[in-house]
Every structure is written in structure tokens, then in C-alpha cells.
Amino acid sequence: KKASKEIFKIFKCYTKKIEPVSIDEAYLDVSGSNYCGGDPEEMARQIRSCIKNDFKITASAGISSNKLVAKICSDWKKPDNQFSICDDEIQSFIEIVSLKSIPGIGKVNFKKCENLNMSSCSDMQKISKDELVRIFGSYGNTLHNLVRGIDNREIETNRTRKSVSVEDTFLHDLNDTTLCIQQLSILYTKLIERCKSSNVNTNDVREIFLKIKFNDFETITRQRKCLEIQLNEFK
Secondary structure, eight states: HHHHHHHHHHTTTTOOOOOETTEEEEEEOTTTOOOOOOHHHHHHHHHHHHHHHHHHHOOOOOEEHHHHHHHHHHHHTTTTTTOOOOHHHHHHHTSBBBGGTTTTOHHHHHHHHHTOOOHHHHHHHTTHHHHHHHHHHHHHHEEEEEEEEOOOOOOOOOOOOOOOOOOOOSSSSSOHHHHHHHHHHHHHHHHHHHOOOOTGGGGOOOEEEEEEEOOTTOOOEEESSSOOOOOOGOO
């Protein structure tokens, strides 16, 4: 954690527009920076060099004009390199990207895509927006843009964490109450771990929410305004 804070100090030498994603990942908006003659690739090289020299750890960097493509580029050259995509290259580049790299497509949704003969962004580009909404619900509207490399999210420099959550989607339905409670216990343990890693004091928690989505996509939620909750209270 100490190293993470020091690494973020390096980021601040190049821009003040920083959105932390985790203790070891962040988005930097350097579009208005005068460092390195305004060259983002050179900035990335210098940042990675400083991290390697000062902390003896490697870093990857992705450079592009939006969060989605920058993230994909960063993963493209892990663990110790960088990769950039210009605006006029995004359309051709995104076509070869696996749907696994698109936010919101986890293991379950990717399996659903494979069953529909879709594995890359170019495959999903052939599907109409209405059909994507039918398959993935309202998120289909967002997917329609993401698989074309379109991402209009801004850098959130003052993002305040108001909630911490964990969730899971199961390949097979949980038809037994005992199994459901077992999975709730596992999710609860993950939630506590995530609170600790996010520096969230569990004593400050005011409400806890439970959301369940059924195989027909019906969703129910329950909430309690108390600090300690027995799992069997959510009935």
C-alpha cells in the first residue's frame, strides 16, 4: 500500500487528472499535459521507468483516447511494456479483440456469446442493438458501443466510494436453499476482504443490500439498516 501511494505520486508529476481503479491501476488523462512535449507514449515510458527503478516492479501501459481501448492496450502488452492505438486505428483494432476483454462480459456471458457463435468484437458487431438488448437486457445498448471501440466515460478524479459490492453469476442455477446460503457466506467473506483492501471501515457501514437475479432475469433486493445481519433474515 505504501508503494502504491508513492507510485501515484509519480502519476501526479504528469497530470492531476487521475482516476484510481485499484491499488495498482489507474486512468490518467494527459491530454492537457505539457510534459514530454505532450507525447503520451513518452510519458508512459518515463512513468514505467520510474516505477521500475524506484520500486523494482514492472508496469504495463495502454494509450488511447478512451478508457476502454486504453485498458485493452494495457493488457495487450503485460507485464512490462506499453501499447498505443490512435483514433483512426480503433475501428480495425477492436474487431480482433476478444469479447472477454469487454466490461460486463464475464465467464457466463462469454459462454452465452460462444453459444451464439460470437467470440470477438467483430462477431458481435453483426448483431443489431435490439437483438443485443434482447440477449443482455439494457446493457445491450452499452455493448453495442463498446464492441465498436466507443466509450464516452470521463475520468473521475474526485470519485468517492459510496458503496462496496461483490457478486457472482453461476453457470448452473442454485435450486437448493442450503447451496444459496453457502454461496452467500462465500460472497460475504469476499465483501469483507474487499472492504479491507478498499480501506473501508466496516463499522461505518449504514446499510447492507442483497440482490438476487433469477434465471428469467427477474431481480429482487432486500436491505437492512444495521451493522450485523444474519443471513437468514433475508427472506
